[in-house]
Amino acid sequence: MKIISPKKAISFLIRERRLPALNEILMSMGITIKKEKPRLPFFIQLEPTTRCNFNCIMCTRKKLNPxxxxxxxxxxxFKVIIKQISPKRIQLQGMGEPFLNKNLHEILEEGKKEKNFYYCYY
Ligand code: SF4
Incomplete structure (x- = not known):
């Protein structure tokens, strides 16, 4: 005779359909388990660029993945990200100098137009 743990025994019985699964028991009691969608972040940080016009000695920018x-x-x-995630706030900051991104003005305008974002720089 083979001895197995209670957890394995219950799993085996459920798998072999000899015991109802928990959701089947709950459904028979009129209880439904509501599956919630995963929540998306309300705040995201986007890096406008990884380019920089400085060369600070403590900077780790050059160690970034090529x-x-x-x-x-x-x-x-930017459009795809704000459409898919729909955050409430965005911080445009990262490793590089944001103003080196030639599209920064259009990105800011797009965010203001689509989501009425406020932007701040630190
Ligand atoms: S990214 Fe920041 S820390 Fe790195 S070189 Fe540019 S200004 Fe300096």
């Missing part, structure tokens, strides 16, 4: 180094946030990516 696929990410010296890249700008595009207006198209």
């Amino acid at each position: 696929a990410r180094l010296n890249k700008d946030l595009t207006l198209e990516d």
Whole structure:
């Protein structure tokens, strides 16, 4: 005779349909389990660019993955992100100098037009 743990025994019985699953028991009692959608963040931080016109000695920017180094946030990516996540607040800050992104003005206008975002720089 093989001895198994109670947890394995219950799993086996449920799998073999010899015991109803918890959701089946609850449904028979008129209780439905509401599956909630995962909540999306209300605040996101986007990096306008990883380019920079300085070369601070303590900066770790140059250690970024080459696929990410010296890249700008595009207006198209910004539109997709705010459409999919629909955050309430965005902070445009990251490793580089945000004003080096030539699309920054359009990105700010788009956010203001679509979501009435307020922006601040620290
Ligand atoms: S990203 Fe910031 S810390 Fe790095 S070089 Fe530019 S200004 Fe300096």
